[in-house]
Amino acid sequence: MSTAVVERPLYNPVNYLNVKHTLKSWLLTTDHKRIALLYLGSITMLFFVGGFAAMLMRLNLLEPAGAIVHPETYNKLFTMHGIVMVWFFLIPSIPTTLGNFLIPIMVGARDLAFPKLNLLSWYIFIFGSAFTLYALVSGGVDTGWTFYTPLSSLYVTTHVMAAAAGVFITGFSSILTGLNFIVTVHKMRAPGMTWFRLPLFVWSMYATSVIFVLATPVLAITLLLIGLERGLHVGIFDPALGGDPILFQHLFWFYSHPAVYIMILPGMGVVSELVAAFSRKRVFGYKAIGFSSMAIALFGFFVWGHHMFVSGQSVYAGMVFSALSFAVAIPSAIKVFNWTATLYKGSISFDAPMLYALGFIGLFTIGGLTGLFLAALSVDVHVHDTYFVIAHFHYIMVGGAVMAYLGGIHFWWPKITGKLYPDVWARLAAVIIFVGFNLTFFPQYLLGYLGMPRRYAMYPAEFQMLNVMSTAGASILGLGYLLPLVYLIWSLRYGPDAGPNPFLATGLEWEETQSPPTTHNFEEIPVVTQDAYAYENMGIPNV
Amino acid sequence: MIAFLLQSGIPFRPEAASTSGAHLDKLFYFLTGLSFLLCVLIFGTLVYFAVRYRRRPHGSVPPVILQSIPLEIVWTVIPIIINVVIFLWAANLFFRDAEPPIGSTEIFVVGKQWMWHLQHAEGQREINELHIPVNVPIKLIMTSQDVIHDFFVPAFREKKDVVPGRYTLEWFQPTKIGRYHLFCAQYCGTLHSGMIGWVYVMSQKDYAEWMYRNRPSESAAGVGQRLFAKLACNNCHQTNRSGSGPPLTGAFGSVATLQNGERREVDEGFIHQIILNPTTLPVAGYPQVMPSFRGEVSEEEILEIIAYIKSMGQEQPQPVAEGNQ
Numbered sequence: 001m002s003t004a005v006v007e008r009p010l011y012n013p014v015n016y017l018n019v020k021h022t023l024k025s026w027l028l029t030t031d032h033k034r035i036a037l038l039y040l041g042s043i044t045m046l047f048f049v050g051g052f053a054a055m056l057m058r059l060n061l062l063e064p065a066g067a068i069v070h071p072e073t074y075n076k077l078f079t080m081h082g083i084v085m086v087w088f089f090l091i092p093s094i095p096t097t098l099g100n101f102l103i104p105i106m107v108g109a110r111d112l113a114f115p116k117l118n119l120l121s122w123y124i125f126i127f128g129s130a131f132t133l134y135a136l137v138s139g140g141v142d143t144g145w146t147f148y149t150p151l152s153s154l155y156v157t158t159h160v161m162a163a164a165a166g167v168f169i170t171g172f173s174s175i176l177t178g179l180n181f182i183v184t185v186h187k188m189r190a191p192g193m194t195w196f197r198l199p200l201f202v203w204s205m206y207a208t209s210v211i212f213v214l215a216t217p218v219l220a221i222t223l224l225l226i227g228l229e230r231g232l233h234v235g236i237f238d239p240a241l242g243g244d245p246i247l248f249q250h251l252f253w254f255y256s257h258p259a260v261y262i263m264i265l266p267g268m269g270v271v272s273e274l275v276a277a278f279s280r281k282r283v284f285g286y287k288a289i290g291f292s293s294m295a296i297a298l299f300g301f302f303v304w305g306h307h308m309f310v311s312g313q314s315v316y317a318g319m320v321f322s323a324l325s326f327a328v329a330i331p332s333a334i335k336v337f338n339w340t341a342t343l344y345k346g347s348i349s350f351d352a353p354m355l356y357a358l359g360f361i362g363l364f365t366i367g368g369l370t371g372l373f374l375a376a377l378s379v380d381v382h383v384h385d386t387y388f389v390i391a392h393f394h395y396i397m398v399g400g401a402v403m404a405y406l407g408g409i410h411f412w413w414p415k416i417t418g419k420l421y422p423d424v425w426a427r428l429a430a431v432i433i434f435v436g437f438n439l440t441f442f443p444q445y446l447l448g449y450l451g452m453p454r455r456y457a458m459y460p461a462e463f464q465m466l467n468v469m470s471t472a473g474a475s476i477l478g479l480g481y482l483l484p485l486v487y488l489i490w491s492l493r494y495g496p497d498a499g500p501n502p503f504l505a506t507g508l509e510w511e512e513t514q515s516p517p518t519t520h521n522f523e524e525i526p527v528v529t530q531d532a533y534a535y536e537n538m539g540i541p542n543v
Numbered sequence: 544m545i546a547f548l549l550q551s552g553i554p555f556r557p558e559a560a561s562t563s564g565a566h567l568d569k570l571f572y573f574l575t576g577l578s579f580l581l582c583v584l585i586f587g588t589l590v591y592f593a594v595r596y597r598r599r600p601h602g603s604v605p606p607v608i609l610q611s612i613p614l615e616i617v618w619t620v621i622p623i624i625i626n627v628v629i630f631l632w633a634a635n636l637f638f639r640d641a642e643p644p645i646g647s648t649e650i651f652v653v654g655k656q657w658m659w660h661l662q663h664a665e666g667q668r669e670i671n672e673l674h675i676p677v678n679v680p681i682k683l684i685m686t687s688q689d690v691i692h693d694f695f696v697p698a699f700r701e702k703k704d705v706v707p708g709r710y711t712l713e714w715f716q717p718t719k720i721g722r723y724h725l726f727c728a729q730y731c732g733t734l735h736s737g738m739i740g741w742v743y744v745m746s747q748k749d750y751a752e753w754m755y756r757n758r759p760s761e762s763a764a765g766v767g768q769r770l771f772a773k774l775a776c777n778n779c780h781q782t783n784r785s786g787s788g789p790p791l792t793g794a795f796g797s798v799a800t801l802q803n804g805e806r807r808e809v810d811e812g813f814i815h816q817i818i819l820n821p822t823t824l825p826v827a828g829y830p831q832v833m834p835s836f837r838g839e840v841s842e843e844e845i846l847e848i849i850a851y852i853k854s855m856g857q858e859q860p861q862p863v864a865e866g867n868q
Binding site: 071072075142144146148150151155156239240242244245246279280281282284285286287288310311312315318319322323326327329330333334336337338340341343344345346347348349350358361362365366369370372373375376377378379381382384385386446449450451453454455456457458459460535536539540 | 555556557563566567570571574578581582585586588589592593596597598599602603604605606607608609610611614615618619622623626627629630632633634636637638640641656689690691693695697698700701702703704706707708709711724726727728729730731732733734735736737739820823837
């Protein structure tokens with residue numbers, strides 16, 4: 001998609017990072033790239049907060065009676081882990097960092113459509129996180145991240161309101177980000193950048209944005225209703241007041257199932273970019289992958305009832321939701337097959353980002369296949385609310401979304417910072433994370449089939465062996481996550497300069513901007529004359 | 544390797560002790576085998592391509608391969624077929640086992656933070672333990688006094704949420720004598736992981752002995768009959784039509800017509816709702832004078848009143864279940 005009409009400008013020593021150095025210039029910036037970095041810093045911190053909670057949980061499960069904490073504390077730990085990881089890491093992860101940074105550049109624009117709104121999103125996010133972190137440090141919340149009623153609305157005495165307020169507020173940041181992306185993709189594309197020339201990352205972010213805008217308000221309404229019942233005793237979910245506790249689950253999952261696709265679709269977009277770049281080939285089935293993103297976004301809205309097969313919902317509703325859940329698996333399978341086919345006759349190199357991408361495909365496939373177990377009605381009756389479910393969604397969320405996020409960060413790090421990281425360490429970290437991940441979560445499939453329920457602070461002794469294995473894996477995984485933190489920060493100071501396109505990749509961000517880009521990205525808005533992934537014109541980097 | 548794993552003491556398969564357990568396991572192993580096969584195919588292809596087409600010094604530029612419509616169709620249609628097969632298999636099992644067989648032994652379950660209260664129709668009460676006979680279908684009529692719980696017996700491959708304000712049903716037919724875990728599977732607060740117990744499946748003879756040893760002075764219906772009088776239900780619900788409420792003899796299982804013309808089956812949930820929220824179920828032909836008994840009766844007591852109403856029109860409730868001996 002290269003082809004500038006003008007001569008490529010000379011390297012400009014003033015870029016978006018060093019243009020100004022004051023704190024004010026960061027906190028009041030409207031540059032999408034700086035805002036991406038504000039988000040990167042915030043969510044990285046929150047990721048380690050959520051990870052720390054997970055580590056304590058795994059340590060506690062070393063012994064059947066609970067090795068280190070009282071059940072009440074354990075309940076607060078998994079609630080904190082879930083709330084932080086879902087709403088303050090996974091949902092914002094790729095969209096607010098890589099999405100913010102790349103979407104304007106990939107479509108050939110100088111910024112998002114509404115730069116000030118973009119900054120506002122970050123402030124709303126920080127404000128929401130502050131509420132939630134307050135709830136966590138001032139005593140914690142023990143409802144589980146799902147806030148099921150009537151437990152959350154009437155029974156627990158912890159800081160539900162503050163935590164829910166944090167999630168409620170943060171939702172508006174998601175809505176504004178989604179809106180910004182949608183308008184940008186519609187209205188800000190450079191001349192010649194037709195819809196079918198957009199990189200697949202943009203397609204996936206577009207699908208994600210649609211879900212942001214349509215689903216998040218439902219979450220806001222649901223949390224508001226909890227507040228009404230808890231604060232003002234308006235009977236909505238409590239049967240004693242004439243309410244229905246199951247209604248909450250319908251509302252909650254109507255948001256939260258599409259939210260699963262908010263977490264995974266951006267990852268799929270990243271992987272499409274990585275697979276093409278490191279096999280030096282056009283993505284096989286560009287349209288199939290692009291449309292399957294839209295299909296996932298659409299179908300994702302109609303499968304919420306598969307979280308409720310054993311809630312007492314009608315048998316017929318269960319059958320419809322089961323059938324639709326099998327339907328939503330198809331576009332995901334199509335993506336996996338197309339990525340695999342992209343490798344065919346490629347020139348494949350195993351740089352760190354590609355290792356993450358291959359890891360993603362493997363783990364996402366396992367997570368997807370075990371999703372079929374859960375969509376199957378009678379199987380779900382047995383494994384619902386057990387560790388099988390925990391293992392399944394961690395394969396998608398951690399094995400999938402986090403692997404893709406790390407792959408993307410590694411791929412675009414030279415563009416974002418202008419620096420190269422040590423590739424050997426990066427590959428090592430990718431392998432450690434892959435091994436640690438499997439050792440942590442594979443035993444949990446077995447635990448779930450054996451019948452160990454989730455959210456148990458204590459458990460019968462026969463489950464101990466598998467729990468110890470899982471905790472051992474989690475230690476390796478934790479180490480794996482710390483490594484990139486170290487060498488990426490190291491690279492900021494000591495890494496060699498990256499140059500504009502160290503991977504010799506296609507795309508406006510690689511071919512038309514320097515590393516790091518200037519504040520306005522392009523000297524002149526590029527004119528696009530060819531498809532995405534025209535690797536046949538790029539040659540091959542030296543081995 | 545596999546032999547080593549099997550001897551390592553790590554359990555791989557939960558005990559299967561119910562009629563649905565065996566069916567479910569068959570489907571589970573089919574899915575596991577299928578997943579394994581698909582993983583081998585996909586990962587095999589992935590690894591083969593990655594190695595075969597790895598970058599080589601002085602390699603040539605890869606060819607442009609845009610797409611292949613036939614391939615896209617093939618790998619769309621095959622997963623659809625696989626998914627339809629799994630869906631039908633699982634939905635069929637689910638649908639077939641949705642309703643308990645007529646004549647199942649009924650047991651009342653009330654979940655509360657953080658224990659299980661169980662009561663046999665003959666009146667025996669248990670906490671966190673359930674004694675049942677082998678090879679007999681058991682039907683649980685469940686509700687919760689506070690938050691949502693879930694009655695999960697892994698060995699029976701069955702679970703169902705236990706929801707406040709309504710009855711949910713769960714049933715199973717144990718096939719193996721033994722002792723099995725009972726877990727609460729829906730997170731219910733601080734001691735959720737302590738809300739566990741045991742299900743004892745006994746031979747018919749042992750079960751009869753157990754029931755006799757633990758016989759209460761009254762059956763559930765008997766207690767319900769006393770409650771019915773104590774709460775003055777019988778002032779309005781008289782055996783003839785002279786009271787201001789409908790007579791309840793033979794009412795259970797019949798169809799009631801509401802004032803808006805809607806017809807509803809009189810089941811456990813109907814009676815529960817009318818005791819706690821009578822105005823929401825105005826029965827045609829009667830004045831709206833029934834008070835709500837919310838706060839005056841516990842969930843266990845409502846279940847006993849239901850047992851009594853069920854027994855009306857059948858034979859009189861037996862004071863002691865001696866027939867079991």
